[in-house]
Amino acid sequence: MSEHATYDDVNLILRLYDLRREEKFRKARDWFRWSFKAQTLDELNALCPLGSDEDAYYRMVVSYWEMVSSFITSEVLSHELFFQSGKELLFVWERIRGLVPQVREIAKDPALFRNLEKVALLYIQWMKNNAPDSYSAFSARVKGI
Secondary structure, three states, X not given: OOOOOOHHXXXXXXHHHHHHOOHHHHHHHHHHHHHOOOOOHHHHHHHOOOOOHHXXXXXXXXXXXXXXXXXXXXXXXXXXXXXXXXXXXXXXXHHHOOOHHHXXXXXXXXXXXXXXXXXXXXXXXXXXXXXXXXXXXXXXXXXXX
C-alpha cells in the first residue's frame, strides 16, 4: 500500500468527511455509536428488523466503512494518512467483528466485509506500532460505550 499521501488523498478524505455530515447519515452514525451492541445474529435481528430504520442505519454505517476500506485496499487512498484521522472505521469494526463470521455464514458470502476487516487489522497494527497501548485502550472504550 502506498506510503506517501497525495493531494488526491487529502481531497478524498475531505469528501468522505463531508459525506459523514449528511443529516440522515449523521443520525445513523449516532444510533450506531450509542445503540448498536448486537453480538449474535438473534440480537442483530431483534435490534435491526428488516425494513426498520435501525436496519437502514446499520447497513448505511457498515457499508459506508466497507466502501472506504475498499479505497484503502485498492490503494486509491493512503492508509497512512487515513489512519491519522479515521478511527471511526475501527470503532465500527470493533462493534461488528464478533458478528462477521455469523453474517458471512448466513449470507453464504465469505468475502462480506473483507475490506473492512483487512483495513481494521492493518489499523490495529498501525496503532500498536505508533503507540503500543493505544489499541487496547481504544478497544476497552468501545466496549464500554
